[in-house]
Amino acid sequence: MIGPEAAVIATTGVRPCTGGDILSAVHGCIAGTFPEGDGITWTDVDRSRVEALLEPTEASGSWQPASIERRASMQAGSGGGM
Numbered sequence: 001m002i003g004p005e006a007a008v009i010a011t012t013g014v015r016p017c018t019g020g021d022i023l024s025a026v027h028g029c030i031a032g033t034f035p036e037g038d039g040i041t042w043t044d045v046d047r048s049r050v051e052a053l054l055e056p057t058e059a060s061g062s063w064q065p066a067s068i069e070r071r072a073s074m075q076a077g078s079g080g081g082m
Contacts, residue, residue: 007027007028008025008026008027009026009027009028009029009030010022010023010025010026010028010029010030011029011030011032012032014029014030014031014032014034014053015034015053016052016053016055016056016057017056019031019053019056019057019060019063020056020057020059020060020061020062020063021060023057023060023062023063024060024062031050031053034049034053035049035050035053036049037049
């Protein structure tokens with residue numbers, strides 16, 4: 001039996017139109033192939049698709065940003081990808 005302290009993570013269906021709703025019901029999520037754009041896990045992440053995903057999820061109030069250090073490394077282009 002899983003206790004009430006267990007985290008619930010969404011692992012599918014996270015898109016700009018669903019991200020806010022999903023995050024209101026779970027503790028976190030994994031945005032799998034949406035950021036790649038073509039549905040292939042091994043391709044490069046498309047920054048515009050990441051931004052398209054973050055805008056509505058951030059506006060929902062259910063999303064909490066990454067730490068300041070991680071955001072700084074992402075903005076500098078030194079990794080820390082999605």
